[in-house]
Amino acid sequence: MSAQELLDALGWWFHPVTALLVAVDAPFPPTPSELFVIGSGALASAGSLSPVLSVLAAWLGCWAGDLGLYALFRYRLTDLLDRWRWGRAVHQGIRRLLVKAGPETSLTGLFVLRFVSGGRTASVAAAGIGGIRWRVFLWFSGLGALVWSVYMVGLGWITGTATGLPWWASALVGMLLGTLAGALIAGIVALRRRSGKG
Template identity: 40%
Template sequence: MQMDFGNPDTWSTAIYFWIIPAVLGDAIFPPIPSEMVLITGGALSAEGRANLFLVGILSAAASWLGDVVVFQLFKRRLSHILDRWTWGRKIHHGIHEAIAKAGRSSTYGTIIGARFIPGGRLATSAAAGIADVSTPGFNLCAGLGGVLWATWLVGLGYFTGSATRLPFWASSLIGVAVGLVIGAVVGLIVTRRRGDRSPVDEPGEAPGTGN
């Protein structure tokens, strides 16, 4: 069966199946456009073509689960598993760079808030695992952060769709543009430290020798 991507009914059916893999994948590979998926879900909800509550719940749950996976991967010192594959080494190196750019703070406030800046979700989850943050504390903060993050993005899509009354795809693009601008501003304000030495060992290097 061929999908008609210009048909809103196609998107309204598929959006529920795209949210979980997109948000989970974004936890390890930030270039995955999970934000766009969530904003699109909100825009579809504004047209009555998706359930706003269900979109929000799936988004928050997938965000929490992805954060926990990354956190446990580094807390249990299993990050070396990534180095077995070329793509894994690239991801490991990307995590190293993300922590260096976003800073090494693993405070509870950072766990909640850093997800709103590019790469912040991955960096803080990995850094919290390395810093041996308590699992209950991380789970609680990741859950709260996931709810806030999902509410912001889905709500942005819903508000844009309701305010513009444009087709859902146009509302989604406007919402993404607004989100990128706000995210960039937040990133400039929050991300003060650049080039900090990352606590993540570079792939292929012995522990404690990575930069």
């Protein structure tokens, strides 16, 4: 499917769909939101989308998802999730991510861990459990979401410009590069934790 065919099919819905997927990605990390965000960067490099609107959609979606997940854990609303089977699965998945990531309630965790697979979910849930104040959370989450959005759209822009591939192939290349960068960040975080314990 060409960029123009995709845009014709989605019309003005492309950015709202991207924002929705990024928001849903907070409690459901397997959501393919990165494909849309990086893809919007690749489409912007071809002149099919506005890079500013692409970043804005990703940022608002990321921030909204962070706020919802934070409130869920800050106010102990997870009982609502536990009423449904799918909700229990989501709750258990988030708890597993928390165990895997460790008790990262620091403000740095809100900023850095969003670049690691599942890190955004774990750090935001941990911030809610740890009771980080709303105002502080809003600033750090908003800044982290903005940097992440610029990075992801920029990754799509760079791969779209450098490869000359169709938007979807550029998005896949960007996702691969982003995954490698996330693995590197995860390794650095793990080493810092290990050296702190040693």
